[in-house]
Amino acid sequence: MGQIKVEKNVGGIEGLAVITPTVHGDDRGYFMETYNENDMKEAGFDINFVQDNQSSSTKGVLRGLHFQKHFPQCKLVRAVRGDVFDVAVDLRSDSKTYGKWYGVELTAENKKQFLIPEGFAHGFLVLSDEAEFCYKVNDFWHPNDEGGMAWNDPEIGIKWPHVTGSYPGNADASGYALDDGTKLTLSDR
Amino acid sequence: MGQIKVEKNVGGIEGLAVITPTVHGDDRGYFMETYNENDMKEAGFDINFVQDNQSSSTKGVLRGLHFQKHFPQCKLVRAVRGDVFDVAVDLRSDSKTYGKWYGVELTAENKKQFLIPEGFAHGFLVLSDEAEFCYKVNDFWHPNDEGGMAWNDPEIGIKWPHVTGSYPGNADASGYALDDGTKLTLSDR
Ligand SMILES: Cc1cn([C@H]2C[C@H](O)[C@@H](COP(=O)(O)OP(=O)(O)O[C@H]3O[C@@H](C)[C@H](O)[C@@H](O)[C@H]3O)O2)c(=O)[nH]c1=O
Ligand SMILES: Cc1cn([C@H]2C[C@H](O)[C@@H](COP(=O)(O)OP(=O)(O)O[C@H]3O[C@@H](C)[C@H](O)[C@@H](O)[C@H]3O)O2)c(=O)[nH]c1=O
Numbered sequence: 001m002g003q004i005k006v007e008k009n010v011g012g013i014e015g016l017a018v019i020t021p022t023v024h025g026d027d028r029g030y031f032m033e034t035y036n037e038n039d040m041k042e043a044g045f046d047i048n049f050v051q052d053n054q055s056s057s058t059k060g061v062l063r064g065l066h067f068q069k070h071f072p073q074c075k076l077v078r079a080v081r082g083d084v085f086d087v088a089v090d091l092r093s094d095s096k097t098y099g100k101w102y103g104v105e106l107t108a109e110n111k112k113q114f115l116i117p118e119g120f121a122h123g124f125l126v127l128s129d130e131a132e133f134c135y136k137v138n139d140f141w142h143p144n145d146e147g148g149m150a151w152n153d154p155e156i157g158i159k160w161p162h163v164t165g166s167y168p169g170n171a172d173a174s175g176y177a178l179d180d181g182t183k184l185t186l187s188d189r
Numbered sequence: 190m191g192q193i194k195v196e197k198n199v200g201g202i203e204g205l206a207v208i209t210p211t212v213h214g215d216d217r218g219y220f221m222e223t224y225n226e227n228d229m230k231e232a233g234f235d236i237n238f239v240q241d242n243q244s245s246s247t248k249g250v251l252r253g254l255h256f257q258k259h260f261p262q263c264k265l266v267r268a269v270r271g272d273v274f275d276v277a278v279d280l281r282s283d284s285k286t287y288g289k290w291y292g293v294e295l296t297a298e299n300k301k302q303f304l305i306p307e308g309f310a311h312g313f314l315v316l317s318d319e320a321e322f323c324y325k326v327n328d329f330w331h332p333n334d335e336g337g338m339a340w341n342d343p344e345i346g347i348k349w350p351h352v353t354g355s356y357p358g359n360a361d362a363s364g365y366a367l368d369d370g371t372k373l374t375l376s377d378r
Pocket of ligand 2: 031252311
């Protein structure tokens with residue numbers, strides 16, 4: 001019943017994909033399948049998701065960059081409310097694009113989903129006054145296994161949009177420093 | 190890591206459950222696991238969800254009552270935005286509570302989830318200006334297998350809250366008549 005549009009290997013990074021579901025509008029509102037195991041399999045993604053998460057954050061909040069070291073998670077992420085700039089960084093040691101990042105704006109409006117395979121660091125910056133973010137993961141949370149890297153690691157060089165003024169916090173904390181609590185100042189869009 | 194509170198057999202109907210996740214608040218906003226396969230198994234629910242849906246509807250819209258006849262679906266439903274009154278009707282022929290209904294208010298605020306096993310009709314009424322509704326199902330959509338019953342079937346006698354004036358539409362359409370498009374007039378709450 002193929003109801004998804006799939007852009008594979010976005011940013012030239014193998015395995016990263018942007019998925020857009022079909023939205024069925026009518027006078028009640030709309031309906032969409034936000035996940036369909038068969039559609040995903042047909043698209044080549046045979047993933048066993050075991051946990052769904054939801055977080056809410058205010059404008060300028062940056063969650064990430066996070067990963068699990070020994071229990072890496074594949075993630076399928078999307079915004080259900082508001083707008084975020086979502087980023088994945090390739091940390092797969094055998095990858096031709098190791099250290100490369102890709103970012104995509106995910107909004108409640110564009111309904112895009114970002115599929116991030118195992119072996120990536122992941123984070124997002126909230127661009128709207130509030131954002132509600134939902135994601136599926138294929139392995140459970142292992143608090144003692146968490147790793148993090150600075151959102152502004154100079155070697156990675158992520159271009160976060162709309163960030164103004166000096167970059168606060170952890171500017172010198174490249175490498176494995178969790179950045180939870182980072183709140184950036186953003187320009188009007 | 191048990192992060193859910195589970196009320197089993199709500200309304201005295203075996204298998205119906207209301208699940209409330211733990212919400213972790215901090216200055217960024219909050220985080221919650223909206224689904225965790227291990228927590229569910231520990232609570233006695235070993236379900237293989239294969240599809241996630243999201244619909245948006247305006248105040249007074251009633252979606253339902255729906256079911257699939259030969260491919261019955263277990264559903265885990267919740268509101269991510271706004272408020273709905275959610276109802277399940279027991280249609281299991283061998284059930285002691287056949288024909289009995291149970292309703293629960295699901296809101297973005299209370300974050301409650303309603304677990305509806307296979308063999309129920311399901312529907313919900315939107316109480317807020319808009320509501321965004323998310324749910325997981327353990328079998329795919331089979332358009333030719335859909336059944337419906339009137340939201341106001343007199344033998345079922347669901348007490349939909351806040352409905353004022355005369356009940357519009359299908360008042361005489363008890364039995365198998367799909368009610369899509371029903372929009373009710375609601376009082377202020
Ligand atoms: C990630 C996670 C956190 N928690 C709890 C721990 C804390 O009390 C609270 C917030 O946890 P934090 O790790 O600070 O949330 P966070 O939103 O900063 O973490 C998330 O950031 C995303 C960018 C990553 O993709 C995710 O994998 C995760 O790391 O939620 C769970 O219960 N289960 C989980 O799976
Ligand atoms: C249910 C469903 C619909 N669709 C399409 C068909 C239509 O174009 C559009 C709207 O479909 P409808 O059946 O009118 O949506 P709806 O929101 O009225 O239907 C839903 O009501 C809930 C109360 C039930 O729990 C669900 O099982 C389902 O029946 O979405 C899918 O693509 N996949 C699906 O799984």
